Structure formats: structure tokens, C-alpha cells
Amino acid sequence: MDAEALRTFVTVAETGHFQAAADELGISQQAVSKRIAALERHLGVMLLVRTSRGSRPSPDGQVFLPYAKKVLVVVEQAEQAVRPGSRPLRVDVLNRRISPAQAVYRFHRSHPERELDVVTLSSENAAQAAQAVLEGTVDASFRALAADQVPAGISVERLMDAPLELLVGPGHPLADATHVRPAELAGHRIWIPGITPGTEWAAFYRTLSGAFGLSIDALGPDFGPEALMDTLAESNSLATLVGRGDRYLWPRAHDLRRIPLSDPTPVYPHVLLFRSGDQHPVLTALRAYLGTAGPRCPQDVWAPEWVGAAYRTTEPAGTN
Template identity: 35%
Template sequence: METAVDLDLAQVRAFIQAAEVLHFGHAAEELSISQQALSKRIARLESTLGRRLLDRGGGGVRLTEAGRRFLEPARQALAAADLAVAAALEAHRPLRIDVWGHLYAPMRTLAQVATGEPRLELGHGRDLPSVITALSRGDIDAAFGRVHAPLPAGLTHRLVRLEPVDAILHAGHPLANATAIRPAQLRDGVLWTPGALHRLDFLHRFATAFGIHEHAEGTNLGLDHFLADVAVDPRRFSLLPADLPLPPHPAIRSVPLIDPTPLYAWSLLWRDNGGHPLLGTLTNTLVTEAERNRWLEHDSTRDWLPERHSSDAGTSATSCGP
């Protein structure tokens, strides 16, 4: 029988930081300790485990095979310890939630539930991978956006809103004065994207599904800049939520999409090993609002979703996943 090993969390934290940046000096700066102190903590951890976790040499810092095996469980253990401390000392601190999703605005959904308890503290993740990293580290309690890839073990999500999107067109576009547009009618246009198309999963799947081969891309600098970039070329179009209030712009038209109507799926994402004591309150509030506002209603013969999942309320599967 193996002897149980009691880990020193300061040593574990030092190892994780060094393993993530692969540089002792930078890791020490992040932890606000000296490089010598960082080295001693990692050396003591390696002594406790009886395994070398990091190789230090002229070529830099590298994880050993034991270090690679240890890293992810160590992250989970540290996150669990941080959660335990938070539960004991900060039960009433705000829920830390990151949102992501370029010009689709999840804040408009959260604003409808962000009164009273639980109090929310919002941050902005760059994309889904960066949000997953923040969740795994315990830097945030939950996240809100479109889940579009297999999730790592230990994370759960629940679909809470399906949001129709409209076509945003240059006023000179041939379809700008239509009362409604079928997505396939846009195949000869130029899809404008606020970022690299391959990083914008929904827009990428939309272009692939409806045969749109030309696109132009820029930087996400907010809604006004977004509209100005669409207005550069009469062939340009993009997609925005149907209920998003648009600022006046003489060269822009918003036209509903039908046959099918694309739906953007929003999910709440969190660690499935517990978490902030008020996370359940937020989940229940979002579910109640979804029912009251009919956010999850859809017709598979009328609407388009990039992916579909089997229904299983209360688990990571969703009724018609993102």
C-alpha cells in the first residue's frame, strides 16, 4: 500500500506557475517571490514526491514525463483548495463570470438576472479556450458564451438561450431592401467578421453550411466600428442578434433571416466539482428566465443550429446544444 503524501499548496502553486510559463524568473514575478524561493519550493515538492518534475538546463525549463502527468491533477487540487478557502471565508463575494463571444452580447442576457442575489462580477475572456483555462485554474467561478467544442473533463455546461440573428447589410447590397432573406441568398456576398474566421466558430459554420466562400476580416473594436467596416463595401454583410439595438447608420440595413433562421446558442459553463455557493442560484434564475421569455423554443424545420446535442437537463448535454 502506498503511503499518503501531504502536499504543500505553496509548493504546488510554484510548480504550476513555472510549468505554465516554463521560466523560473517570470513565474517568480507572477507569484511575487524571489526566483530562489520559487526554486526551493519546487525542489522540496520534487523531494516529497520522489520524482523530478521539471528539467532545468541551458535550453530552458521543460516538463518531465512525471511533471506532465502531475500538472493537470495539481491544477485541479489547487483549484479545489482555493474553492474551499472561498467557501469558508468569502461565501458572499460576487460570482466571478467571464463572458466571451465577440459582437454577440451575453451581457444583455445576464443583465436580466443580475439584480439582488447572486451578485455578479463580470470579466471578458478572449475566447472559449482562454475561458476554459481560467475555469481550470479557479480564476473564475463560471463563464457564459457559446460552447462549440468538446469540453475537458471536469467542466459542465447548460444551454440557457437560443438567440435568432439577422443579416446586417450595406445599404447598397442587392438584398438590402428585402423584407426577409434566406441564408443561401447570401452566398454571393462577402461575409465580414470581427476577427479571423477560423476563430469565430458560429460564423465559420454558417459560411460553410450556406456556401459563402468570400469573407473579409478585421478587428473587434465594438459595434460602431463593426458597422463602419460592413459599410465599406456594398457586397459586405454580417450577422448580429435580432434584438440588438443598432445605432443609426445611413449605410446599414438589418434584415431578418428565414428558411432557416440561424440561432446562436448561449450556455453557462462551470466546473462540475462544486464551486461558488451561489452558482446554483444563478443557474436556477437563468432557467426561470429562459422559461418565462421562451428563450429555448425552436423548430428544427424552421431554425438552423450549427450542432445538436441530446437532451439531458442538469448535465453537460443540452436540448439543442450550441
């Protein structure tokens, strides 16, 4: 049933004249007549009685009128529910500890009036996350998506290059270093539990290992970040890698050290995925915020070539 025909019938019934309804709806009187005629044919009844003084609902029209009004209210509510900005922006941040989540959190702190729904599709790889964006499960996602895997209908912006840091315990040979070159990590075991095969972060660490001759593994059970911090504090040989904007907490007695990597600085390229043409005002505001917030990355950076230099790269939004 045509909602505009319903709206026209209700307007004629309330104004009592086809021309008055046409003026109120911003259409011609002929269009009003066509809509009413089509609605009456569809229902198989006469809805309006035409007289020299105007029009009034017929007995069938009187029965139909309150239902037509209810339908129009529901239609308006349905339209309002999906208008840009009428619902929270649903953003996948992958993991609530890492820099995209922290950047979105700072955006929310700066713009508390902007409604957000933050989720983690952590079990999905980048291609699956892109499909979730395309299907509308989420509005946007932070992923290191290979340039040749971007599906049609998805726009991408490389908005957050997160510099990597070495995280070690006080007994590690590099614990007192002010910075470390990636090549100097050769021969040291870098343990990153929880690397899921087939994900973009697994591909990232595999590429990083090959580029600098590193030993990165995820051997053993993953008991979570707190257990990782405990293990590092007790070990004289284990190290892990974290992003500069990642948020990890540990007891003061652990005395863990975050050491910047430089010459070059490996960065994890968090690419924002969103549906092409999405006009959600919170998405627009978030993109603008991420494009300006945070310090500049060093000039000498390393990132996997498969991420794609064609993405628009801006300043990272994550710091500690």
C-alpha cells in the same frame, strides 16, 4: 497546527472545565483531552494546569492564548471568504456587446442584490475558457464548446441559442427584405472582422459557410464595431452577421437594417460552462433565470453538430 485543537484549548481556557468545553463544542470530554494533549505535544509545553476545581492556563498557556484567539479569527475569516455566496460570482461573457453579456446584465437588473463580477476572456478559446473555469479563474463562462472537448469536472448547459441576423446598409440588395434564407446569402460577401483563428467562433463561421455555401471572411484590419457600422452604411455590397441579442449602436443617418434569417434559422449556441457541483447561489439563480427568460427560438434552427445535442437546450435569454 490543528485549528480544532486551538479552538478546544481556547474553550477550555474560557470555561475553566473540560466537560463544559466538551458540551460547548458538541464533543466528548475524552476528545477534548486528546486534542489538548496533542496540541501540548506539538508545542512541547504544558498549556493547562489541571486542578480539583477545573483547569486554567499555565504561564505558557497565558502567553499562547491571545495568539490562539487571533488565529481562530483569521481561520473564520478565511472560511467565510470562500463559502458559497460570500463573494461575487465571476462570469466570463466573452464580449460585452453580445447576447450573453446582455442576458447577464438583465439578470443583474432583475436581481440587483445578487453580486456579480463580469469579465471577458476574449483572447481565450473555448477549451482555454473551460480550463479557466476548472482552475477557478472564473466561475462560469459562455462558450460554444464542442461536446468532445468538455473536460472532466465541468458541467455544461446549452442555455442560449442566439438567432443570427443579417446586418446591412440601406444600399445593399437585401436591405428591404423582411427576412432572408441562409441559402440566399450565397454570392454576397459577409464580412466579420476580428475572427480569431483557433477559436470556437472561427469554427462556427467555417461550419456555417460550408453548410450554406457562404462567403464569410475577416480580411483587413479590425477597427472595432463602430468602424464596422460606418463601413456597412457606406457599402452597397458588404454585410455582416450579428446575434439577435447583440447590442450595437450606430448614428440614425446610417440607416442600417437588421434582417432575421429563417428557413432555417442559424443560431449561435452559447453554452454555459461551470464547475460540476458548484453551489454558489448566484450561479443557481443565473441558470434558473437563463432557463426561463426570453422568447422561444424558431422550431427550424441550424447549429453545428459538433456543439452536441446532448446539452440541455432551453429558451434563449437574449433579445433586442
